[in-house]
Amino acid sequence: MKQKKTHSYSEYKGVNMFGYKNNIVQQDLKEIINKEEIPFQKLQNKSVLITGASGMLATYMVYTLMYLNEIKECNINVLALVRNKAKAENRFCDFLENKNFRILVQDVCEKIDEETKVDYIIHAAGNASPKFIINDPVGIIKANTLGTINVLEFAKKNEVKNILYTSTREVYGKVDNAEEIYEDTMGVLEPTELRACYPESKRMSETILESYRVQYGIPYCTVRIAHSYGPGMAINEDGRVMSDFISDVVNNRNIVLKSTGTAKRAFCYITDAVSALFLVLLKGENGAAYNVANEKEEKEIREVASMLVQLKKGSDLKVVFDIPETQSAGYSKMGRVKLNTEKLEQLGWSANVYLQEGLERTVESFGEE
Numbered sequence: 001m002k003q004k005k006t007h008s009y010s011e012y013k014g015v016n017m018f019g020y021k022n023n024i025v026q027q028d029l030k031e032i033i034n035k036e037e038i039p040f041q042k043l044q045n046k047s048v049l050i051t052g053a054s055g056m057l058a059t060y061m062v063y064t065l066m067y068l069n070e071i072k073e074c075n076i077n078v079l080a081l082v083r084n085k086a087k088a089e090n091r092f093c094d095f096l097e098n099k100n101f102r103i104l105v106q107d108v109c110e111k112i113d114e115e116t117k118v119d120y121i122i123h124a125a126g127n128a129s130p131k132f133i134i135n136d137p138v139g140i141i142k143a144n145t146l147g148t149i150n151v152l153e154f155a156k157k158n159e160v161k162n163i164l165y166t167s168t169r170e171v172y173g174k175v176d177n178a179e180e181i182y183e184d185t186m187g188v189l190e191p192t193e194l195r196a197c198y199p200e201s202k203r204m205s206e207t208i209l210e211s212y213r214v215q216y217g218i219p220y221c222t223v224r225i226a227h228s229y230g231p232g233m234a235i236n237e238d239g240r241v242m243s244d245f246i247s248d249v250v251n252n253r254n255i256v257l258k259s260t261g262t263a264k265r266a267f268c269y270i271t272d273a274v275s276a277l278f279l280v281l282l283k284g285e286n287g288a289a290y291n292v293a294n295e296k297e298e299k300e301i302r303e304v305a306s307m308l309v310q311l312k313k314g315s316d317l318k319v320v321f322d323i324p325e326t327q328s329a330g331y332s333k334m335g336r337v338k339l340n341t342e343k344l345e346q347l348g349w350s351a352n353v354y355l356q357e358g359l360e361r362t363v364e365s366f367g368e369e
Helices: 025-035 058-070 085-091 128-137 137-158 194-216 242-251 271-281 303-307 353-365
Strands: 047-053 077-082 101-105 121-122 162-168 219-227 256-257 287-293 319-323
Touching: 025 058, 025 353, 047 137, 058 242, 058 271, 077 085, 085 101, 085 137, 085 303, 121 137, 121 242, 121 271, 121 303, 128 137, 128 194, 137 162, 137 194, 162 194, 162 271, 194 219, 219 271, 242 256, 256 303, 303 319, 303 353
Parallel strands: 047 077, 047 121, 077 101, 121 162, 162 219, 219 287, 256 319
Antiparallel strands: none
């Protein structure tokens, strides 16, 4: 399927720092709400709870819902559950006085004691950063398991129309002798590797969701997300490849590769990822999982690094190599196998943003020329 070119880099000059009113964010939101395949009308006059609302994808989902209210008068009530009040108030400063928006400050590992009637839940709480995997693996397990139970117990009281759970491609584990990974493919995870705290607890949370569906009739859909990026991504010592690369370029530093850079990745820009999430929330099959990835532009890591430093016109930024003798235990050691997205495409989804354009938008959103 051929990708559609949407906008040129020159259209995004003169942006503000990241936030709802950032020029690129506004253009991204316009693209998302104008996708005819997504039945946003189902959200009219409904209430939506989003856990982990300060995360990159979740923030864009909050922004999308509030943009629908602004542009199409959808009257969607948004409840943003976060742990860090200051970060949330910064990200959502444009909505703090809006009657359709409210921040709920608590840890998802605690009981959600909220009286507001909720129609849809987007459960996006959790952290995949190598930094947190190394320093707080138990916290990651608790957020993915206890957090999911708390969300489901809250859903029982509300008779929700659907729950969208954001899982990860890592639940598939190490898959041998396969060209593509389908939603019913399962490989092997080594449970005693430190990194396993993340995919193993994500697997368990998917089992918890299915158990609540069977026993209590609570509807849900799961999205297994591959590498995504875009405005609002964490770039301060996050530890993930794209985050660190963007941070280096934004801060006028050389990109330092800690490997040969020959490993291949495929990255999905935030508008394509968020569109997929809303599509699954509103059209997905109850109890089904969907792969979310843009597999049309597979690149070596060093190619991505080179593309980014070249965005800094007139600078002397370059890609340098500083390969340690051992790799951090916080990183995945699983080899790359492509995710098959045919199931998602059957709902009407396609990836439309090329990597070059997505990188340009992302860097520009952080205030770069």
